Amino acid sequence: MKLFLDTGSLKDIESFVALGIVDGVTTNPTLMAKEKGDPREIIKQICRLVKGPVSAEVLSTDAAGMIREGRDLATIDEHVVVKLPFGRAGVQACRTLAAEKVRVNMTLIFSPTQALLSAKVGAAYVSPFIGRLDDIATEGMDLIEQIVDIFGNYPFQTEILVASVRHPVHVVQAARLGADVCTCPPAVVEAMFKHPLTDIGIARFLKDWENAQAKV
Numbered sequence: 538m539k540l541f542l543d544t545g546s547l548k549d550i551e552s553f554v555a556l557g558i559v560d561g562v563t564t565n566p567t568l569m570a571k572e573k574g575d576p577r578e579i580i581k582q583i584c585r586l587v588k589g590p591v592s593a594e595v596l597s598t599d600a601a602g603m604i605r606e607g608r609d610l611a612t613i614d615e616h617v618v619v620k621l622p623f624g625r626a627g628v629q630a631c632r633t634l635a636a637e638k639v640r641v642n643m644t645l646i647f648s649p650t651q652a653l654l655s656a657k658v659g660a661a662y663v664s665p666f667i668g669r670l671d672d673i674a675t676e677g678m679d680l681i682e683q684i685v686d687i688f689g690n691y692p693f694q695t696e697i698l699v700a701s702v703r704h705p706v707h708v709v710q711a712a713r714l715g716a717d718v719c720t721c722p723p724a725v726v727e728a729m730f731k732h733p734l735t736d737i738g739i740a741r742f743l744k745d746w747e748n749a750q751a752k753v
């Protein structure tokens with residue numbers, strides 16, 4: 538499973554890219570609004586760092602605007618993936634952009650039918666929002682399971698990108714279900730490293746070595 542970072546923070550991206558664990562990045566208007574500077578320039582710099590798919594989202598709500606913005610975003614860097622909000626306009630825009638070989642990440646997916654419609658118009662990725670479903674007492678991972686089942690029946694090229702990830706258990710569940718990508722906030726990736734027994738183990742090895750050296 539590919540691991541994407543769900544952030545617009547160059548500092549966080551840089552630190553995880555250095556470890557070789559980042560396959561791509563997803564951003565959205567909320568995440569970009571937290572960053573200082575020209576959004577286009579930030580996206581360009583993220584692409585240079587990651588050298589993999591970087592989702593940049595349109596702000597238009599009509600198909601013509603999405604297509605115009607999408608074409609423009611795609612000129613920033615070859616790694617840009619245009620993120621479109623799902624809906625009639627998004628589907629129409631995806632069809633046009635995909636035909637022009639612009640990769641689209643269809644976002645705000647909350648049902649298997651939305652994922653299916655996105656795949657039919659050539660979306661490169663669908664982004665089902667797991668955490669936001671959990672937030673309303675609905676099992677988010679059930680949606681991933683359903684989309685994995687459906688996409689497995691047909692020769693769609695669309696990748697399932699698990700989004701709105703809140704904790705490492707989501708990552709484990711996504712991987713067990715065979716999702717193509719999981720996009721995680723930096724704090725979740727940080728948490729993936731942690732286990733108290735690893736820390737205790739390292740401390741004990743060092744202590745035992747020190748004690749043995751003191752006897753020499």
Ligand code: E4P
Binds near residue numbers: 543668720
């Ligand atoms: C990424 O593609 C999504 O925009 C993001 O994961 C949404 O996460 P949130 O529900 O925590 O805002």
